[in-house]
Amino acid sequence: MKILIVDDEPLIRELVVQIVDDLDMGIEVIEAENGLEALDKIRTETPDLVLLDIMMPKMSGFDLCRILQTEPPHWKMDIVILSAKGQEADKQIAKALGIKKYITKPFKIEEMIELIKGYAVNRELL
């Protein structure tokens, strides 16, 4: 399984990398600094799960989602928002963009572990 973490904050990316490493489930983590870079990585690396921040330079998370919506469906890929913006309005936008999971920063490590594990299990079942 391959996870793409998209966040302009390197420490958040590092945190996710540490969590995944700690899980020791052979999950690969790739990183992107902004939406634009993420778009490139999604196209070239086809990750299974994208942990996506919203507020980023160059291209926001929502803009990335909008672009992805215009492309042929990435069947296997799931997007989870991982944002400091926890307002109801943002969640609504995410919902409208077809995103099912929304995690607000700061998040509990357990929460992240549960999430990743959940996806990993689903992957194996597929």
Place this chain on the structure above:
Amino acid sequence: MKLSKLFKKTLFGIIILFIIVFITIIVFSGWYLYGNLEDEYKSKGTAIAKSIASSSAETILNLDSATVQAMIDQFLEIEGVSYVFVVDSNMEIISHTFIPQIPPIIKEKTKEKLPEISDINIEGVGRFLNIVAPITEGAIGYVNVGMNKDSITKRMWVVLINQIIVLVSIFFVSVVLAYIMVNKISQPLNKLIVYSEKLLAHDFTAKIDIKSEDEIGLLAKTMKSMAENTYEVFDRYEYALKDAVMELQDTLSYLTTIIDNMADGLIVVDKDGVINHLNPAASQIFGKPEFEMIGKDIFTLGKDIEILARNSLLSDKVISSEIHLPNNRLGLASAKKIEKENFADDSDARGLLGSVILIRDITKEKEIDRLKTEFITTVSHELRTPLTSILGFVEIAKKKFNDVIIPALNMDDSKIVKASGTINRNFGIILSEGERITSLINDILDMSKLESGKVTWNFDYIHIDDVITTAHKAMSSLFEKKSIPCFINIQLGLPTVRADRERLIQVVINLLSNALKFTDKGRIVCNAELAGDDIVVSVKDEGIGIPKEEQETIFEKFRQVGDMITNKPKGTGLGLPISKKIVEAHGGKMWVESEVGKGSTFYFSIPLTTKNTVGSQDEDTNS
């Protein structure tokens, strides 16, 4: 000369009186005089006839007619005697004084014996009293003396005319006297009349000079002092009136000045929504001169303000709403209807006069508000990212420490055991404090959104019991930790309400966590029941309670009971204000009943028919 009425009346009276006196005097004295004179003539005539008779007996015996003639002639000199004639016993006239001859009526009358006194009317000559005296008892003849009756009347009239002259002079004297007297009375009266007419025309400076001591003088004096009194009263009232008018004008101009200098716009509309009055601020806000606004319907100022004005005319309460102003500005308008105090006399629309609308330009405030919210939003987001790192890395560190390091340590060494315990506790402190910061940031963000009205509401029909049980579940571990029991008591069959489920859960959690926080011993009861048109939820604890004077302020931001510095309680003082705002957004109320040492009960109500004071705002706040 114009005669006064009074004199005319007096004159009339005098004339009547004199006529009566005239008639009486003339009738009575005429009648009396006539009788007297007749008697006198009779006796006079009788005496003359007798004297002739006695003296003429011989002469007649001699039948000397010439002598008789001479004798009787001299009697004619006597006043009143008109004729004398003598007849013999055969009734033949012997001699007479008639000139030129005996009138036939005498000749005829003497044929028989005439009575002693009789009236004889000689045609063309006059009326006479014929008196007969016998000569020697009629043996020789008779003497006839004729007394002139007309001279009686003449004499009578002479006397009467004298009397009349006297009477007439008395009449004229009395008329003159009456005139003088009446004048003497009416002159001051006339003066009084002129004076009182002047008084009537409010000429209190008029003078009257009547100095007599009689009734009129008294009347004049009384009138004068009356006039003075009236003048004084008038003067006083005039002064008071002037004062009152001045005061009124002062007050009016004071009020007008206040209204005209008000920073807020003021518009008064009548009950049909036509603009009656406005102040310069209002005309500035709408960018139109006053004369272009007055008399126009309120809708010419925009739909928002028209709806507000119309609604206020139908309501007893003050109605406020934000309105759009020209040039993309925003205003806050409050309207209240005005009614006549006593509308009993005027049934027309129950004395409704119209509505007063106050408008404040809040464009700047709104902009500042927006900037503030934006600022808070940005800051809180900026804080969340490092917080995520801190909490995340500490958690990983703690996990690694517990999972990897501790098992590898030599637990026989008490120092290592102690140190690892401290490290573990410190990790815990960092985590819980970090969580506190997180919730503080959340609360501040919530508060600022609630205050600026930029909250996205998810109104839906929900069950209150679901809200309460969800909140209770979220709190249950904390209750267990503090071993304080929490009971839920929800009335059966409560209707659904239109509300934001997540927000109401937030409210109940706030109340439950407060109850738990401020209770050391006892229990907590959460109640929900129907009360009229509201569902009332209460959270009752048996904790420390809240002093009366703090029961209002705890609903304000950052307000906590007690001294903030010495015994700072855990928390930020945002839980209750946030909860209150949420409840109010549902059209409900929040209040507390509490007694220090006994416990507190917090209540909130959610109306069944939501007026949707906020409504679902679709405004997006992502930025």
